[in-house]
Amino acid sequence: MSTSPRLSIDVRSYGAAHSAHRHDFAQLVLPLSGALEIDIAGKGGRLGPCRAAFVEAGSSHTQTSDGPNRSLILDLDPALLEPAVGDRLIRHPFVALTPVAGKLIDYMGLMLDSRGVSADNLRLWVPLLLDALAEEPARPRSRLGTLLAAVEPDLAKPWTAETMAERACVSVSRLHALFRAELDTTPRAWLAEVRLKRACGWLARSELPIAEIAYRTGYADQSAFTRAMRRATGLTPAAYRRQSRKTRHKSP
Known part of the structure; x- marks a missing residue:
């Protein structure tokens, strides 16, 4: 049998x-x-x-x-x-x-x-x-390409150097070396820049509440978002939104 x-x-x-x-x-x-x-x-x-x-x-x-x-x-x-x-x-x-x-x-x-x-x-x-x-995995032109493609659509996730290193299957020290070699920055600075850029885009082009934008881009709360905006632009999120709309309406 x-x-x-x-x-x-x-x-x-x-x-x-x-x-x-x-x-x-x-x-x-x-x-x-x-x-x-x-x-x-x-x-x-x-x-x-x-x-x-x-x-x-x-x-x-x-x-x-x-x-x-x-x-x-x-x-x-x-x-x-x-x-x-x-x-x-x-x-x-x-x-x-x-x-x-x-x-x-x-x-x-x-x-x-x-x-x-x-x-x-x-x-x-x-x-x-x-x-x-x-199958042989394709060798990416950028060692960070897969990681960046995972982080950018999911900015609400509480990313850290440790979780990014885990996602990229490298050590934290190796992750820092890759960011420095390929982007001339640190994981933390890159993430802060991407979050702020995404948030500014939503402030300028959407009707989303400011608190919702803060959440979607991974800030701990609206106050943390406001502090980041002030440091980067000198404006609060609300002031940045008003200024963006004025500029857009003046455009021919």
């Missing part, structure tokens, strides 16, 4: 490190949020939104994290892996995620959170994921 190859998926979070363990099936650790450290057969790495890990069947490993985190854990029979894909994952257990792989992981996370996933759907999803993991 034959048995079906092992294939299961769930969402897990990790805390303090436990003793090393191993199992007779392969495993993919696919982060959804937060970050964690993983050691696979003596090789350590940090996982986050753009980096996953493959644990070979029988390989000793440990996971640990000191903050909130959620990951998809895909357990699968090694026989389900194409030889070329399996060999590559064994040689390079830490995998840089392409945008396609990231979208597939996010999709599965949403499905598991909302209504679960049938065995049939999981069997259809896994080959797509493995194909995406086998």
Whole structure:
């Protein structure tokens, strides 16, 4: 009597490190949020939104994290892996995620959170994921391009150097070096400039309340927004809005 190859998926979070363990099936650790450290057969790495890990069947490993985190854990029979894909994952257990792989992981996370996933759907999803993991990620012209594209549409989020470094999968010191090399500024100064520019645009061209603009651009409150505007322009948000409208109405 034959048995079906092992294939299961769930969402897990990790805390303090436990003793090393191993199992007779392969495993993919696919982060959804937060970050964690993983050691696979003596090789350590940090996982986050753009980096996953493959644990070979029988390989000793440990996971640990000191903050909130959620990951998809895909357990699968090694026989389900194409030889070329399996060999590559064994040689390079830490995998840089392409945008396609990231979208597939996010999709599965949403499905598991909302209504679960049938065995049939999981069997259809896994080959797509493995194909995406086998792709070589395109090397961006700017090391910061992906990070900036994530931050700019989401300015309301309380971004810090630490959270930006985590999103870019680099250390905080490396993040500062990249900002200095590519933009000749610091992460904090760049973020302040982007927030202020976005806020000024909304003041000039929208009817949004000033408090709402402050919230959407990530200021702690309207007072913090007012202080930032005064430092940068010498005007309060309300005065800047009035001046912008006068200028616009005078234009031919």
